[in-house]
Amino acid sequence: MVSPNTPETPGGTERSSVAPRSIKDVVIRLAGNSQDGIQAVGGFLARLAGRSEQDVMTYMTIPSTISGGPSIFQVRMGTGDILSAGDRADMLVAFYQHSYDAHVSSLRPGGVLLYDSDHVKPVEEDRRFTSVACPITSATVEALGGTAKDKGKNMFVLGLIARIFDLDVAKLTTLIRERFAGKNEDIVRNALLGFDAGYAWPQNNLRDLFYRFEAIDQAVARSGRPQITLDGNSAIAYGFIAAGVRYGAGYPITPWSSIMETLRTELPKYGGIFVQCEDEIASISTALGFSYTGSVAITGSAGPGLSLKMEALSWATMAEMPIVVVNVQRGGPSTGMPTNVEQSDLMQAIYGSHGDTPRVVLAPKNVEDCFYTAMEAVRIAREYSTPVLLLTDQGLSSRIEAFDEPDLPKLMIDAKVDRSERSADFKPYPLDRVTRHAPAGSRIASGKYPTVTGLEHDELGHPTGSPKLHAQMNAKRREKIKALAATLPAPEHSGEAEGDVLLVTWGSNWGPGREALARVQAAGIKGGHMHIRHVHPLPNGLEAVFARYRRIVVAELNDEGVYGFGQLALMLRARLANPAIVSVCKTDGLTFKVSELVAGIARHIGHAALLESVGTARPSPLAAR
Amino acid sequence: MSSAVATPPAPAGTPLTKKILTADHPTWCPGCGDFAVLASFYRVLEKLQYPHEKIVTFAGIGCSSRFPYFVNTHGGHFIHGRALPFAAGISLGNDELHVFVFGGDGDGFSIGGNHLTHTARKNVRLTYVIMDNSVYGLTKKQTSPTSPIGFKSKTDPWGAIDQPINPMRTLLNSGATFVARSHATQVNHMTEMMLRAARHDGFSVVEILSECVEFFEGAFDAAVPRKGGTWTLIDEKKNDHSPEDAQRHDPTDEVAAFKLAGQAWPGAFGVFYENKSRATKNALEADLIRKAKERTKGAADLALLQSTFAKMR
Numbered sequence: 001m002v003s004p005n006t007p008e009t010p011g012g013t014e015r016s017s018v019a020p021r022s023i024k025d026v027v028i029r030l031a032g033n034s035q036d037g038i039q040a041v042g043g044f045l046a047r048l049a050g051r052s053e054q055d056v057m058t059y060m061t062i063p064s065t066i067s068g069g070p071s072i073f074q075v076r077m078g079t080g081d082i083l084s085a086g087d088r089a090d091m092l093v094a095f096y097q098h099s100y101d102a103h104v105s106s107l108r109p110g111g112v113l114l115y116d117s118d119h120v121k122p123v124e125e126d127r128r129f130t131s132v133a134c135p136i137t138s139a140t141v142e143a144l145g146g147t148a149k150d151k152g153k154n155m156f157v158l159g160l161i162a163r164i165f166d167l168d169v170a171k172l173t174t175l176i177r178e179r180f181a182g183k184n185e186d187i188v189r190n191a192l193l194g195f196d197a198g199y200a201w202p203q204n205n206l207r208d209l210f211y212r213f214e215a216i217d218q219a220v221a222r223s224g225r226p227q228i229t230l231d232g233n234s235a236i237a238y239g240f241i242a243a244g245v246r247y248g249a250g251y252p253i254t255p256w257s258s259i260m261e262t263l264r265t266e267l268p269k270y271g272g273i274f275v276q277c278e279d280e281i282a283s284i285s286t287a288l289g290f291s292y293t294g295s296v297a298i299t300g301s302a303g304p305g306l307s308l309k310m311e312a313l314s315w316a317t318m319a320e321m322p323i324v325v326v327n328v329q330r331g332g333p334s335t336g337m338p339t340n341v342e343q344s345d346l347m348q349a350i351y352g353s354h355g356d357t358p359r360v361v362l363a364p365k366n367v368e369d370c371f372y373t374a375m376e377a378v379r380i381a382r383e384y385s386t387p388v389l390l391l392t393d394q395g396l397s398s399r400i401e402a403f404d405e406p407d408l409p410k411l412m413i414d415a416k417v418d419r420s421e422r423s424a425d426f427k428p429y430p431l432d433r434v435t436r437h438a439p440a441g442s443r444i445a446s447g448k449y450p451t452v453t454g455l456e457h458d459e460l461g462h463p464t465g466s467p468k469l470h471a472q473m474n475a476k477r478r479e480k481i482k483a484l485a486a487t488l489p490a491p492e493h494s495g496e497a498e499g500d501v502l503l504v505t506w507g508s509n510w511g512p513g514r515e516a517l518a519r520v521q522a523a524g525i526k527g528g529h530m531h532i533r534h535v536h537p538l539p540n541g542l543e544a545v546f547a548r549y550r551r552i553v554v555a556e557l558n559d560e561g562v563y564g565f566g567q568l569a570l571m572l573r574a575r576l577a578n579p580a581i582v583s584v585c586k587t588d589g590l591t592f593k594v595s596e597l598v599a600g601i602a603r604h605i606g607h608a609a610l611l612e613s614v615g616t617a618r619p620s621p622l623a624a625r
Numbered sequence: 626m627s628s629a630v631a632t633p634p635a636p637a638g639t640p641l642t643k644k645i646l647t648a649d650h651p652t653w654c655p656g657c658g659d660f661a662v663l664a665s666f667y668r669v670l671e672k673l674q675y676p677h678e679k680i681v682t683f684a685g686i687g688c689s690s691r692f693p694y695f696v697n698t699h700g701g702h703f704i705h706g707r708a709l710p711f712a713a714g715i716s717l718g719n720d721e722l723h724v725f726v727f728g729g730d731g732d733g734f735s736i737g738g739n740h741l742t743h744t745a746r747k748n749v750r751l752t753y754v755i756m757d758n759s760v761y762g763l764t765k766k767q768t769s770p771t772s773p774i775g776f777k778s779k780t781d782p783w784g785a786i787d788q789p790i791n792p793m794r795t796l797l798n799s800g801a802t803f804v805a806r807s808h809a810t811q812v813n814h815m816t817e818m819m820l821r822a823a824r825h826d827g828f829s830v831v832e833i834l835s836e837c838v839e840f841f842e843g844a845f846d847a848a849v850p851r852k853g854g855t856w857t858l859i860d861e862k863k864n865d866h867s868p869e870d871a872q873r874h875d876p877t878d879e880v881a882a883f884k885l886a887g888q889a890w891p892g893a894f895g896v897f898y899e900n901k902s903r904a905t906k907n908a909l910e911a912d913l914i915r916k917a918k919e920r921t922k923g924a925a926d927l928a929l930l931q932s933t934f935a936k937m938r
């Protein structure tokens with residue numbers, strides 16, 4: 001986007017007198033109905049930003065109703081690190097009256113309200129925004145000719161946006177062509193017609209709305225690899241493939257389904273199989289059967305399905321069978337808020353099975369990290385012969401971000417199944433070593449074939465009722481997880497190394513957490529931010545870090561519970577016995593706004609001025625000067 | 626526990642014998658029907674002579690599901706009712722393996738009932754042996770889904786009142802492509818049924834009436850001649866164009882199989898149904914892989930993922 005664009009349309013020439021205003025980033029919210037193709041606009045913008053060395057983050061809501069109904073897509077794009085989706089929008093594109101009514105409050109003062117004047121009547125006396133009326137529907141119909149009806153409004157709007165933000169038309173045109181490649185030539189032509197019409201739409205007050213993103217800061221280190229743009233669920237699926245996963249099984253549930261859909265279509269290319277099972281119990285059972293044949297398999301679900309998998313997860317701990325289980329968390333309990341975000345399954349992930357089941361729980365921090373965490377989960381499952389839970393969430397699942405393409409030649413794992421003959425002293429469950437199963441198909445030199453089992457067992461896998469062995473085997477299963485903890489890197493820690501407050505986040509709260517820290521520091525408060533990816537086992541050495549702050553504020557998207565603490569806060573208090581640990585929790589089904597985190601911190605450290613500053617809305621950078 | 630008998634390792638190619646195949650000593654009650662099923666299974670493996678390391682014996686939970694500990698092959702003991710989906714993972718994960726699943730009537734028809742239906746309809750290549758004693762043995766005498774009405778159990782002290790399922794009808798309905806029935810007192814017949822099941826290319830299931838002497842003594846006497854019962858074998862079609870042959874049972878005829886399944890207790894024994902034409906899930910998945918590889922011209926994994934990412938730029 002930094003490359004200046006040569007206007008191809010007559011409308012563009014009007015611009016010659018106006019210089020674009022430089023902005024760092026912008027939050028654009030598109031609000032309409034789900035059949036309007038709003039997500040496609042968001043997708044084009046996201047990918048364009050990805051191709052332009054810019055960071056991009058999107059925010060999407062899908063209505064719970066299956067089709068139709070309100071839908072929004074929010075893109076934050078700009079130069080430098082974009083950490084969160086942005087609390088409020090700088091520009092709102094309202095397709096309908098209900099879109100306007102529901103979302104105008106999300107617009108920052110001085111922001112741009114662009115509305116379809118065929119459908120929307122804004123409140124006239126509201127002068128907080130720059131209002132741009134545009135007959136989006138009729139202009140689209142006119143541009144495309146009658147047959148297409150108002151399909152193509154989205155491309156018209158994309159054209160408008162391209163004009164306002166001086167986007168690279170050549171790159172966008174390429175993206176449009178690529179997207180519809182293989183489709184009917186009419187479709188491509190209509191899309192481009194709609195786009196051009198929007199781009200060329202003559203309107204006086206559009207003339208002053210002309211922005212350009214700042215040139216990128218060359219100091220920002222880049223890998224030199226091109227950027228790719230994808231959502232969190234895809235990043236997980238491809239992370240598994242890169243990690244050598246070739247088998248999996250699952251049952252559909254929002255927001256997990258797209259992972260299984262991707263793997264179902266992708267794995268055959270890699271010689272693998274993904275099975276759609278009759279339920280979640282069968283899914284984890286089938287995945288464990290796959291793992292038993294020698295290559296770590298995966299399954300996954302959302303909270304309700306995870307509940308069903310718990311018995312088999314206990315078996316996996318007892319039998320020391322590697323497996324990775326994804327939980328794309330959504331609002332619970334029960335069917336709860338299936339299309340909203342929540343982090344309320346942490347305790348379930350750690351403790352949700354019967355018996356003593358020490359196991360591993362990892363949580364990615366953003367879309368890029370979904371890829372790397374998926375790879376890490378598989379590696380840990382393989383190395384420690386243990387179930388690993390990958391806790392992501394609805395927010396990450398569909399959010400689109402651009403990031404440097406992973407260095408595949410370096411990262412890609414060729415997971416060969418080891419069916420070599422095992423020596424005569426082979427034991428499936430040695431007490432002094434991590435279990436390495438002999439997959440079915442491998443000869444055992446002793447001629448004694450092993451049984452994998454959920455009964456307590458001796459080293460050879462024979463069932464035992466020995467109290468001593470049960471204690472020894474419990475210790476073995478516990479100690480290997482502690483051994484893993486000792487190898488974990490210290491969590492990412494930024495800001496001051498000591499001071500008034502340490503903000504602790506996990507999962508998708510990383511970005512808002514980083515931005516919140518910057519705001520807290522800007523207010524003159526000494527603070528730090530720690531983000532925990534390895535939520536269980538926790539890395540060692542947190543005591544010393546925590547001891548250097550007056551307050552430890554743990555922010556998470558779950559309820560404060562009966563004891564007044566969120567789930568990670570409860571774990572940290574149990575682990576570190578540090579009474580300075582407090583919670584900021586919420587369960588409104590939405591990701592944290594930076595302002596909510598700042599307000600929470602301000603309350604906990606008793607900082608009235610900071611709390612007050614949160615209340616005053618900051619004007620949009622798009623505001624007219 | 627451990628048999629702990631030091632058998633010298635059998636070099637590759639050594640014929641599999643009962644001695645080699647024997648593992649832990651069975652923990653079953655003396656007289657339990659399951660002993661005979663185990664003995665027959667050794668004979669089946671002796672006849673099949675598969676490479677030792679390629680045999681897998683798996684089970685859920687129950688007295689009968691203890692089976693894998695007593696067979697010296699790769700194997701395992703999973704959770705109650707879920708052995709079939711686990712075994713489907715084994716079979717699909719390594720097509721070279723010979724997968725055998727053992728379990729009880731509760732394990733298979735009650736808690737695992739839905740898995741039975743779906744593993745069967747998908748025609749995953751494996752052999753499933755249901756040791757039906759019409760009672761919950763391991764948990765000491767509760768009503769099972771095959772307990773007859775009137776059976777006095779700890780959960781129905783006045784006699785069972787719920788309609789039991791008809792195992793043969795249930796299995797036929799599931800879409801299993803090989804369905805047979807046998808009796809633990811008939812070792813030769815059992816062996817033959819399991820052998821044919823093992824050789825079947827698809828999901829094969831054998832229900833074996835196997836008496837629990839502890840909690841349901843005499844349950845299957847009606848099919849035991851020396852106890853005054855009648856042992857009726859299914860007379861299978863020989864396709865010899867003889868007039869008698871027209872009366873014989875055609876195992877490829879599903880309607881005829883359902884008719885047999887509807888016979889009065891104790892009914893007939895043998896192969897009810899056999900469908901050799903339906904493709905296995907193993908083959909169908911292999912076909913998907915073959916087609917996908919054709920489309921991608923057999924590109925290496927790294928190149929494949931790189932090209933996918935290139936499209937996301």
Ligand SMILES: Cc1ncc(C[n+]2csc(CCOP(=O)(O)OP(=O)(O)O)c2C)c(N)n1
Binds near residue numbers: 688764
């Ligand atoms: C989830 C679960 N529920 C219940 C049990 C208890 N249980 C173990 S075996 C069994 C029934 C066994 O009956 P069946 O499958 O007929 O086997 P049998 O012992 O008769 O051979 C039950 C209810 C269990 N192990 N797991």
Ligand code: SF4
Binds near residue numbers: 652657689838839840
């Ligand atoms: S309880 Fe019944 S089924 Fe179980 S071992 Fe004893 S006789 Fe066999």
Ligand SMILES: [Mg+2]
Binds near residue numbers: 731758760761769
């Ligand atoms: Mg039983």
